[in-house]
Amino acid sequence: MPEASKDAAILIATSYQALKRAEKGDKSTEITNSMVIILFAGFFVEENLNVIIKAMKKHEEMRKFLGGKKYPGLLDKISWFYNEYVELSKSVSRKDLFKKDTNGDLLIFQKLETRFQGIKEIYEFRNKVAHGEIKAVNIIKAERLRKQAKAIVDELFKIAQNHELNIPRNITYQTAIVKQ
Numbered sequence: 001m002p003e004a005s006k007d008a009a010i011l012i013a014t015s016y017q018a019l020k021r022a023e024k025g026d027k028s029t030e031i032t033n034s035m036v037i038i039l040f041a042g043f044f045v046e047e048n049l050n051v052i053i054k055a056m057k058k059h060e061e062m063r064k065f066l067g068g069k070k071y072p073g074l075l076d077k078i079s080w081f082y083n084e085y086v087e088l089s090k091s092v093s094r095k096d097l098f099k100k101d102t103n104g105d106l107l108i109f110q111k112l113e114t115r116f117q118g119i120k121e122i123y124e125f126r127n128k129v130a131h132g133e134i135k136a137v138n139i140i141k142a143e144r145l146r147k148q149a150k151a152i153v154d155e156l157f158k159i160a161q162n163h164e165l166n167i168p169r170n171i172t173y174q175t176a177i178v179k180q
Helices: 006-023 027-055 059-065 074-085 108-115 119-130 139-162 173-178
Strands: none
Touching (some): 006 027, 006 139, 027 059, 027 139
C-alpha cells in the first residue's frame, strides 16, 4: 500500500517483514518480531499524523494549544487532532483536553478509542518500550494492533480529506528506499 511519506512506507514495510518472520513460527524470535510489529505500528501512526498536520499547516497552532510543547508526543498530537477535527464540544486548552476521571485515567482515551480502535494499546506499548520497559506480546496481538494502526491511519487521512485536504499516498516502500 502506498503511503504519504518515505518514512511511513519504511515503517510499515519493516513491520510487515517482522510479521512475516513471526508467522514462520520460530519461537526464539516471536517476541522480538511481535515487539517490532507493534512498536513500528505506533511510529507509523505518528509519522502519518505528522504528515497530515504539516500538510494542514497547523503545527504551530497545535504547539500553542498544547502549551508550547517543543516536541509533542503521539498522544498530544492525536488528541489535538481529534479535538480540532472530530470533537463537537471542543476543549479550549490542553488542561481541559487531558482531564482525568475519578480513577485517574485520561478521559480523552475513551473518545480516541471509540474513533481510533486500538490507539490506547498501541500508544501505551510504544511508550513503555521507548522508556525501556519490555512487555511480552504474541503474534496474534501484534497482528491485530498492526491492522488497527493501518485502520487508524486510513481514518486520519479520511478526516483530513473531509476537511478539504487531499494528501496523496503514492510513496511505496520501493521508492522510499531508493530516496534514502
